[in-house]
Amino acid sequence: MIWVPIDQKRDIPFIRQVYTQIRTRILQGNLLAGERLPSTRQLANELDVSRNVVLEAYEQLIAEGYIEARHGSGTFVAEGAYLEQLHHTKSDPFFERDELSDEKDLIDFRSGLPDLQFFPRKTWAKLSYDVCMNSSHTVLSYGYPEGRPELRQALARYLVKSRGVQCQPHQLVITSGATQALTLVAKLLLKKGDQILMEDPVTRDIQTIFSTPGSILHPIPVDENGMRTELITPDFNPKCIFVTPSHQYPLGSTLPIQRRIQLIQYARATGCYIVEDDYDSEFRYEGAPISSLQGLDTDHVIYIGSFSKILSPALRLGYLILPPRLIKECRKLKWFTDLHTPSLEQITLGRFMEEGYLERHIHNMKKIYKKRRDHLVEVIEKRFSHQVKILGHSTGLHLVAEYQHTVFTEDFVKKMRDNGIRVYPVEDHAIEKGKHQNQMILGYGHLCEEEIEEGIRRLAECLG
Ligand SMILES: Cc1ncc(COP(=O)(O)O)c(C=O)c1O
Known part of the structure; x- marks a missing residue:
């Protein structure tokens, strides 16, 4: 009997599990040409699944040439279905992350x-339905890389009012979450050997995103007031500085104005950019809301935000506010990445904001x-x-x-x-x-x- 462990808890159909496991064993040479497979009844009994599951898995394997049925004598591994493994793929912790x-x-x-x-399902469903049924058919065509104008206008108004940014709709690029915004910024600013100053600690994903172009991360420690800006000396020559000034991730501090000004003065003196990741500051429970760093200098700060925490990460909606001289290049990069973020969701979100649902939802949450x-x-x-x-x-x-x-x-x-x-x-x-x-x-x-x-x-x- 061959060992085909079925995982009842996984969201993968049993037929697929049986098929994949037998196929892998044949390809890797663990089941050899001419070897006889158990009958469908035997294997079904062994695995405690219906016989149809095994029958269908076998049929698929026969159709693809991995096994063959010999009339009256059973099912056998076919000739020529073994493929020598050139290298063993090492498990990558990235793919081992748990949901x-x-x-x-x-x-x-x-x-x-x-x-x-x-999640305000009813409102979202009502608006999505309306957008889908009543928008002009032109919205179903290719859009623009910077995103839908309806959303950019609503977002610019909201951000100026609630986050103290300085922003016109044309400075915004709608992205697939903050993660894509960060990736675009890394591609836009960094190449092999470039330096970036980073708060330490910072999420591992962000470390990966910014080191992927081959750039060098310089950690700047964080204390109870955020990034220790006094440690940023003129010997560094960074292309950008990454900060989460409203709510440092993960330690949670807020960068005081003196340190913000120090950062901006440094950026002005050296010509580098500050990347401000404002991922969750809408939920501030005490103290006055803290205005963004971007509001202090629109030429040196790239501001990144997301709807993952205030609505849902599944929407994959985020955005960038760019200094004017980066707008064109960033739109080009976004275009070559995925043309644009899906339009109907953007229009739905724009309506959600314009009709006051977002502020109400944030208030309730x-x-x-x-x-x-x-x-x-x-x-x-x-x-x-x-x-x-x-x-x-x-x-x-x-x-x-x-x-x-x-x-x-x-x-x-x-x-x-x-x-x-x-x-x-x-x-x-x-x-x-x-x-x-x-x-x-x-x-x-x-x-x-x-x-x-x-x-x-x-x-x-x-x-x-
Ligand atoms: C600090 C920080 N920035 C950005 C993100 C990415 O968010 P998004 O879901 O919008 O890609 C996260 C996600 O948890 C985060 O913790």
Whole structure:
């Protein structure tokens, strides 16, 4: 009998699983030409699936020439279906990343996820229907790389009013999320050997995006006031500086005006750009809203925003505000990347904003997230009292818990996972290793109060 493990929990049809596994074994020479396969009935019994599953998988393999049925004597591996493997593809951690786990009892403190049960489905569906049915047929044609004018106008108005940016609609390019905006900026500004100054820690994805052109990342440490701008000396010669000034990711600090001015003066003196990633600052729970860095200097700051946290990451909608001299080149790059972001979604979002739904949604979600944030802070303080310091809790959908005497190693994270809780060490996002081992990111936006409470109870149990 051959071993064909079926994973009942995976979202892949059984027929596909059986087909793929047998095909792979034949191609890799684990099943040899002439070898007899079990009968469909035997294999179905063994795998505890219906016989039709195996029959269909076999039929597909026969149709593609991997196996052959010999009348009266069974099914056999065909000649010539083995392909020598030139190299073994090493597993790449990028593809091993987990989706938000659907393990039943797991409490996942992943950061940056909104509570998607509150996505305004009815309004979105109503507007999408209207856009689809009643827009001119020209919107179904090829669009422009910078995106739909309706959305850019609505967005420019919203950003000037709520984020203190200075922006005309022609400076905006609509992108597939902030991730694409960051990728376009990296391509636009950097080539092999160029330097970039980066907050440290910063997400691993952003490190990858900015190092992909072959550029050199210089980490600039972060303290409770964000990037330590006093460490940026004239010896550097960067093409750009990456910052999350409204809510440093992951440590959560806000860059004060003195440091903002220092950055801008540096950019003006050296001719480099500042890349401002403003990914979640709409959810600010205390203190006055902080105006963007871009509002201080429109020639040196590239501003990036996203609808992933305020609406849903599945929309894949984000944007860039560009200094005038980068607009043309950026539109060209966007065009050669994917022509443009899908038009109907852009128009729907433009309507969603113009008709006041976005502001209402943010207002409602802020109340929900604030309650969850307050609850998380309260239970952490109750459970751990003096052993823990909470960082970066005034904004966003996550905070950081810093412990006095704990090192969050891989083994520790695994132990937590076995205990039904998933947490994310800050150290994983550090460029310079060793300084953040006692800090842990706790995303709470998508967790209800009971889950937060239970999660922290399990955490306390693991910490002993
Ligand atoms: C700091 C930061 N910037 C950008 C992004 C990317 O967001 P998007 O979903 O818009 O691509 C993320 C995602 O979590 C993030 O944490």
